[in-house]
Amino acid sequence: MTPSDLSxxxxxxxxxxxxxxxxxxxxxxxxxxxxxxxxxxxVVCVVSAMGDTTDRLTSLAREVTENPPRRxxxxxxxxxxxxxxxxxxxxxxxxGVPAISFTGQQGGIVTDDRHAEARILRIDPDRVVxxxxxxxxxxxxxxxxxxxxxxxxxxGRGGSDTSAVAMAAALGAQRCEILTDVTGVFxxxxxxxxxxxxxxxxxxxxxxxxxxxxxxxxxxxxxxxxRRFLVPLVVASATEDRPxxxxxxxxxxxxxxxxxxxxDDRDVSKVSILSVxxxxxxxxxxxxxxxxQGVNVRLIVQAQSHEGHNDITxxxxxxxxxxxxxxxxxxxxxxxxxxxxxxxVALLNIVGEGIAREPGVAGKIFSVLAxxxxxxxxxxxxxxxxxxxxxxxxxxxxxxxxxxxxxxxDQG
Ligand code: ADP
Ligand code: ASP
Ligand code: MG
Numbered sequence: 512m513t514p515s516d517l518s519x520x521x522x523x524x525x526x527x528x529x530x531x532x533x534x535x536x537x538x539x540x541x542x543x544x545x546x547x548x549x550x551x552x553x554v555v556c557v558v559s560a561m562g563d564t565t566d567r568l569t570s571l572a573r574e575v576t577e578n579p580p581r582r583x584x585x586x587x588x589x590x591x592x593x594x595x596x597x598x599x600x601x602x603x604x605x606x607g608v609p610a611i612s613f614t615g616q617q618g619g620i621v622t623d624d625r626h627a628e629a630r631i632l633r634i635d636p637d638r639v640v641x642x643x644x645x646x647x648x649x650x651x652x653x654x655x656x657x658x659x660x661x662x663x664x665x666x667g668r669g670g671s672d673t674s675a676v677a678m679a680a681a682l683g684a685q686r687c688e689i690l691t692d693v694t695g696v697f698x699x700x701x702x703x704x705x706x707x708x709x710x711x712x713x714x715x716x717x718x719x720x721x722x723x724x725x726x727x728x729x730x731x732x733x734x735x736x737x738r739r740f741l742v743p744l745v746v747a748s749a750t751e752d753r754p755x756x757x758x759x760x761x762x763x764x765x766x767x768x769x770x771x772x773x774x775d776d777r778d779v780s781k782v783s784i785l786s787v788x789x790x791x792x793x794x795x796x797x798x799x800x801x802x803x804q805g806v807n808v809r810l811i812v813q814a815q816s817h818e819g820h821n822d823i824t825x826x827x828x829x830x831x832x833x834x835x836x837x838x839x840x841x842x843x844x845x846x847x848x849x850x851x852x853x854x855x856v857a858l859l860n861i862v863g864e865g866i867a868r869e870p871g872v873a874g875k876i877f878s879v880l881a882x883x884x885x886x887x888x889x890x891x892x893x894x895x896x897x898x899x900x901x902x903x904x905x906x907x908x909x910x911x912x913x914x915x916x917x918x919x920x921d922q923g
Pocket of ligand 3: 527727728730
């Protein structure tokens with residue numbers, strides 16, 4: 512049996528941790544799912560761990576050992592989502608809605624073997640389809656899968672969004688709804704900018720930049736997958752019945768704006784490698800060496816050559832595991848003199864399809880930050896984004912000032 516043999520369209524709903532943080536929230540999620548079933552939709556429901564369970568499990572491991580083996584860490588963290596899936600399935604059964612819960616493995620999610628940051632390789636959704644064909648709601652544990660050796664893996668923090676979109680793509684679902692503690696995607700993190708407004712629709716490309724640059728309302732890879740497989744994606748409230756934000760292809764109707772949103776990311780570090788010989792191939796060697804260590808580089812700046820030497824600076828997510836020994840090896844490999852790591856920095860990003868189109872956006876951004884007396888450490892720009900590295904202490908002030916100056920607050 513394949514998804515196309517099913518008699519009703521498929522809806523994938525993903526509930527985030529805060530939205531199922533207590534038994535009563537789990538019961539209200541179950542009521543919402545029951546309503547969707549009543550509308551003649553097959554429902555696959557992807558769940559995160561309840562509330563701060565993933566953080567608590569991580570702390571537990573650290574109380575036992577400073578260096579938990581990555582394999583065992585994945586086994587431990589996967590338990591959070593397993594707890595949620597069983598409880599939600601029970602709540603559905605209690606309402607008279609036939610349901611069955613599946614772990615990532617039972618749901619056919621096959622990943623590579625990179626513990627804590629695994630990528631989904633493929634999905635074999637046979638059991639999911641069989642259960643839907645028997646009119647059961649499938650409750651699937653997000654954030655987890657197994658590799659080819661049946662070892663449990665996890666997809667990286669926030670990865671349940673990616674489980675949901677990947678399953679929606681594998682099933683050819685009518686849409687995937689990410690249900691969370693905000694009513695949609697906003698023009699800035701509403702917890703930082705009180706004036707932020709909800710966006711009614713934005714493009715996959717804009718959302719991808721936002722997600723990769725700090726808007727954790729969606730996991731970056733979930734947006735990548737939605738764009739690749741054209742999964743209609745909606746972000747909405749888990750508890751309020753209000754229209755959310757649609758993430759759509761560029762051709763679909765959406766408000767044209769120059770700047771769509773301002774995002775912030777304080778979880779970054781700046782690394783400078785000093786006095787690297789100015790020779791062809793050095794940057795290739797440096798960034799290949801970092802790539803081999805699994806370091807994901809966000810922004811790179813090379814200063815002007817001085818007496819045959821350069822400083823090369825780049826920004827990495829701060830959870831990147833750059834050990835002293837590793838950095839020393841990288842610096843030696845490219846013949847650099849020394850290195851500096853600065854954790855007190857943050858990224859301030861301005862995202863919008865109009866950045867490349869409209870002249871003067873960059874000038875306006877820099878004037879706003881100058882008025883706020885915020886010093887720009889590094890700047891990078893692309894068609895869709897201008898990113899600035901600033902001191903972490905200046906971040907909130909910078910985000911609020913840029914939002915006030917650049918965002919048309921009538922786009923929601
Ligand atoms: P969940 O547990 O449902 O996965 P997350 O905490 O991962 O929820 O994501 C929701 C949070 O994302 C919101 O509470 C909000 O603080 C944050 N966020 C950051 N940027 C944005 C944005 N531009 N729009 C909406 N929410 C945002
Ligand atoms: N429970 C995992 C986390 O807290 C996955 C998720 O919530 O998406 O990161
Ligand atoms: Mg999340």
